[in-house]
Amino acid sequence: MALSNTATPIYYGRFREAVIRGEIPVCREVSMEMNRIDDLIANPGIYYDDKAVEGFVKFCENELTLTDGGDLKLLDSFKLWAEEIFGWYYFVDRSIYVPNPGGHGGHYERKRIKKRLITKQYLIIPRGAAKTMYDAFIQSYFLTVDVSTTQQCTTAPTMKQAEEVLSPIRTALARSKGPLLKFMTEGSLQNTTGAKADRVKLASTKKGIENFLTNSLLEVRPMTIDKLQGRRDRVATVDEWLSCDIREDPISALEQGASKNEDYLIVATSSEGTVRNGCGDTIKMELMDILKGEYINPHVSIWYYKLDSIDEVTNPDMWLKANPNLGQTVSYETYQLDVERAEKAPGSRNDILAKRFNIPMEGYTYFFPYEETLPHRHRDYWQMPCALGADLSQGDDFCAFTFLFPMANGFFGVKTRDYITSYTLSKLPQAMRQKYDQFMQEGTLQVFDGTVLDMMQVYDDLDNFIQQNDYDVRCFGYDPYNAKDFVERWCTENAPFGVEKVIQGAKTESVPLGELKKLSEQRKLLFDEALMQFAMGNCIALEDTNGNRKLLKRRSDQKIDAVAAMMDAYIAWKMNREAFE
The missing domain is CATH 3.30.420.240 (Nucleotidyltransferase; domain 5)
Incomplete structure (x- = not known):
């Protein structure tokens, strides 16, 4: 299928049908995001392209592995989120300078340029939903498939936590399961003076993960504004920005630098935190304004999974509202044990409600429980x-x-x-x-x-x-x-x-x-x-x-x-x- 401004996205269409049939319960925030996607489908100026999404899915399943090196089958939720990033495009008219054939002088021509619609994606999902794996898939896709020279970074409250995004990519390089990574990892990293054909093209180095064919680099950075601002990252992932006690907005700092690129992408993933009134809550207030339609911003994708009410904690049928990958990346038994623990140990209750069900709570091991x-x-x-x-x-x-x-x-x-x-x-x-x-x-x-x-x-x-x-x-x-x-x-x-x-x-x-x-x-x-x-x-x-x-x-x-x-x-x-x- 070519570009279409009327087509319904494939994976979103399946998800919407399952929701309408009552197979998948969704919270209020996810239903608001579904309304926003329905608006994109109805908008004649915005186009859907299924080939880019399928390319991402095939790359992940053919080339990448799980953290333990096992075969990867992309989750339906990952396809749904990635489809919103890779599926939507719009066109802008630009004046472009075209030099004359002789090399002397030139003239301006108006051309239509195709641009990716989504530049920022926020995923607020509980613990155990494989958010970090999703970050790793996005980063490795751009690092290997994109032929332009890109600078990419991943950040988290601690450097060791940010390294978790690089860990699945390193495993995939070691296994080199598919033909692309087999070619990219052929040769030796020590071969610096011999034939270029015998050198490795993609390797994990002390800088991060480097693509020597395009001179692209994926590196880890600390989550502070002075370390993130002024960069020109094409792709940036921010992990656990709600879970830590930050007073400054790392996502805005990354966006100011990334906007130097034409088609940048920032993916911010996190579970709900127990630290209130920080920068994370201010960002969430802005996201809620976008979801409600009070602030129109089609360039932002927001998937905010949570329980609608604290009463639903006792109803296992509703847990899918909070974690769409329940039963796949984390078992129902794990959730059941945590619910029982929350009842018996009140000191851990707030932490469990925030981390497992995305219900915003105040404080965790505080002196006075809730x-x-x-x-x-x-x-x-x-x-x-x-x-x-x-x-x-x-x-x-x-x-x-x-x-x-x-x-x-x-x-x-x-x-x-x-x-x-x-x-x-x-x-x-x-x-x-x-x-x-x-x-x-x-x-x-x-x-x-x-x-x-x-x-x-x-x-x-x-x-x-x-x-x-x-x-x-x-x-x-x-x-x-x-x-x-x-x-x-x-x-x-x-x-x-x-x-x-x-x-x-x-x-x-x-x-x-x-x-x-x-x-x-x-x-x-x-x-x-x-x-x-x-x-x-x-x-x-x-x-x-x-x-x-x-x-x-x-x-x-x-x-x-x-x-x-x-x-x-x-x-x-x-x-x-x-x-x-």
């Missing part, structure tokens, strides 16, 4: 006695105050009030900014103009807040870092009675952290604010060999200050318990 961070119903503590904890930290950062209200039967009411500057707010990534807007709406986060917080302004605002709510503050625990001016004014205006200094470290934190954890497990910390939920969800506790624990302030943007302030308030309450009798 169930303990769910807020309680709203309460007011008008005229009740309380302990106040303060975590003032840097003047340009978060400044947190938490009120702890001792109640009957060992329950504690919790309220928090936090302060940041407008400069700190302006530097936040988009996904994080939305979170902060929510805190500002509920009134727990106050934003002051400027670059550095004025502690006296913070004091005045907090004093007004206490008076408005008529809180009876009977003791005050504070972390001494950057707290001198604030504490001196507090002692002057409220007397030094009940003011306790809490030095951060395992020595002072271990016991109160353990006690707060027990209260949290019994749901005796009665908090009703999203900011407190967010801070508890970010808490990681470092534990030494003796079992002593202290809060890990791993990064300045993972806010745990409200929990640190709660711990200071708890310590102050313990040291002044007689004031509450």
